[in-house]
Amino acid sequence: xxFDLKLISKEINERMWTAHKTLSTAESCTAGRVSSLITxxxxxxxxxxxxxxxxxxxxxxxxxxxxxETIAEHGVVSEETAREMVLGANKLFxxxxxxxxxxxxxxxxxxxxxxxxxxxxxxxxxxxxxxIVTRLITEDNGREKNLAQATAVAIHMLxxxxxxxxxxxxxx
Numbered sequence: 159x160x161f162d163l164k165l166i167s168k169e170i171n172e173r174m175w176t177a178h179k180t181l182s183t184a185e186s187c188t189a190g191r192v193s194s195l196i197t198x199x200x201x202x203x204x205x206x207x208x209x210x211x212x213x214x215x216x217x218x219x220x221x222x223x224x225x226x227e228t229i230a231e232h233g234v235v236s237e238e239t240a241r242e243m244v245l246g247a248n249k250l251f252x253x254x255x256x257x258x259x260x261x262x263x264x265x266x267x268x269x270x271x272x273x274x275x276x277x278x279x280x281x282x283x284x285x286x287x288x289x290i291v292t293r294l295i296t297e298d299n300g301r302e303k304n305l306a307q308a309t310a311v312a313i314h315m316l317x318x319x320x321x322x323x324x325x326x327x328x329x330x
Contacts, residue, residue: 163310166317167199174205177324181316182251183209184222184243186234187263187280191309192316207251212243218260222246235261237292240283244290255319257312258283261295263304280308284319291319 174181183193193209196202210221215234218224224242232238243258261280278298284291293315295308 163195163313164198166313167195170196170317170320171199171201173320173324173326175201176326179254179324180205180207182207182247182253182256184247184256184258185209185211186213186260188259188305188308191305192257192259192312195309195313207253210247210250218243222250235279235281237281237294240281240292241290244283244285245287248286255284255286255323257316259308259312261308263308264298264301278304280304282308282312282315284312284315291315
């Protein structure tokens with residue numbers, strides 16, 4: 159699957175570069191895996207602005223501007239928080255698009271904070287102020303598989319978003 163993800167990352171690279179658009183990431187449980195995959199492709203420095211690994215709520219709030227009320231009302235692992243992370247990453251890095259991931263990869267975490275969210279629940283969000291798409295992953299297959307799945311989902315979602323947002327002109 160790693161090779162498949164690198165091919166998708168290469169497609170993202172080509173589209174972003176051609177469209178002169180920029181990208182950033184805000185990753186909690188994946189701790190930079192998406193950023194690493196994106197920057198593994200030569201030329202990513204032409205469009206990748208940066209990424210933030212934000213495990214703690216205060217970092218999400220202080221660096222990304224996630225509203226503390228959002229976290230209190232919906233939880234740190236929620237669609238609302240993931241959406242605000244996208245907006246915050248775009249603002250922080252002055253990027254056109256962002257990928258955000260927040261979740262409990264396991265084996266613990268969810269129960270440690272008294273949340274009703276279970277291990278394996280991971281929200282992925284991609285977009286900007288005009289449009290954000292989200293997806294909830296709900297399977298717990300162990301930490302490594304949960305992280306691999308979240309990274310794969312994020313890269314596929316980003317590619318699909320970029321294909322729609324940055325269509326390539328057909329050659330004549």
